[in-house]
Amino acid sequence: MRKQWKQITLIAILLVLIVGFFIPMPYYITKPGSADELEPLVSVKGHPETVKGSFSLVTVAQSPANIYSYVASKFLPYHEIEKDDEVKYEDESDEEYNVRQMYMMNESKNNAIQVAYKAAGQQVEVEYNGVYVLSVMDDVPAAKYLHAGDLIKAVDGNEFKSSEEFIKYVKSKKAGDKIKVDYVHDKKHESAEIELTTIDKKGTVGIGITLVDDQKVTTDPKVDIDSDKIGGPSAGLMFSLEIYSRFQDEDITKGYQIAGTGTIDPDGNVGRIGGIDQKVVAADKAGADIFFAPDDTITKDMKKEDPTIESNYDLAKKTAKEIDSDMKIVPVKTFQDAVDYLERLEKK
Structure with a gap:
């Protein structure tokens, strides 16, 4: 009987150890x-x-952290524990996070190509297609219209040559102002009157989206x-x-x-x-x-x-x-x- 209890106890301990690898924690280990x-x-x-x-x-x-990697990272040099909301946006899935990272990389590649080709005196042309929406905050007016994957083509009839111009224009407005946004959703051209709001504690005025430039870079x-x-x-x-x-x-x-x-x-x-x-x-x-x-x-x-x-x-x-x-x-x-x-x- 005692031997049987030892076996049961051992099995229980092993199960707990195994389950520990799969219990999700709201942290990431870098x-x-x-x-x-x-x-x-x-x-x-x-x-x-x-x-x-x-x-x-x-x-x-x-x-993603589990119990063991979380504890180990407390002692291992140059291992960092980051909260889930420090890595991902609010309500952002793992898949959406990965897509955002890929689009940021794509923008980075396009910028690198432009810089290198211009410095080397080579031919490079950039066609700017608009602002690609990566995510939309839940509690902003824009959430009624815009979705991740939409392409903003113009604001108040203005087409921009970069996201910097787009952001500068939006920031020149006041919270409560409305802007006309022309965008593409599911391959259909749409437009909407969207009210601007403050998007952070500093009172920054914006639509409430994360974005990257949608560019086509052609080189020779x-x-x-x-x-x-x-x-x-x-x-x-x-x-x-x-x-x-x-x-x-x-x-x-x-x-x-x-x-x-x-x-x-x-x-x-x-x-x-x-x-x-x-x-x-x-x-x-x-x-x-x-x-x-x-x-x-x-x-x-x-x-x-x-x-x-x-x-x-x-x-x-x-x-x-x-x-x-x-x-x-x-x-x-x-x-x-x-x-x-x-x-x-x-x-x-």
Whole structure:
């Protein structure tokens, strides 16, 4: 009888341990991911890779938390626990989150192509089709009309050349004002009078949507970027450097393994990203010699909201010191900053 109870107890313990892996928690675990060379992902017709070094994007690994990963992350270095609502928008499903990440990556690729081709003196044309709606806040008037996947073509009869122009126009209005929005829903052209509202605690006026530009970028020669397994906008800078390198007569890597991160806009400005410390760890493990980090500006408002906030560059430099890395951490505000640094670099 005692033996039977031991068996039952053992089975019960095993069941509890197994179930612990599947009990969902409202958290995500992030940790250092990988540094992936861009050469296999980028193809420019007639311009194969010729550099002896490499350019690599760097990732952060992310997964839903279970009881065990949550507890382990309390003790493991460079493992972060993030609340569900810090990762996803309110009422956003996992599928919608993944779609949003893919569209952000697509916008990042388009920006990188524009920047690289213009800098290399190559032909690039951009056809702006409107603002693609990624999600809509539940408690705004726009929710009656707009849905994820809709394409906004014009506002008050105005067509825009970028989402920045769209946002600037909307912000020039007041909460309570109504604007006429022309949009495409399920391949049908629609229009609606939508009341503007405040969308955050600061009183920012808006429609209440997250968005990306819907652009068609045409280049000569043709360029293809295989990024189906990569989400988010943080590889923009490194994509632009990889593409730019294909048009140079000399090896701009100078033989170094170069990793980095940062968003890129069509004007070549490099933007702040999340998980910079984890990306430094991943790049160091991959043997990178140089790491480009966004040299972003921390405003008074940002400091007021989070007194512990640091610029990407400062945190990257601090992390490299903590892990005793030999990587050179290089601050960049623009694509041109990175190019200028590479031009000054001595061959390895």
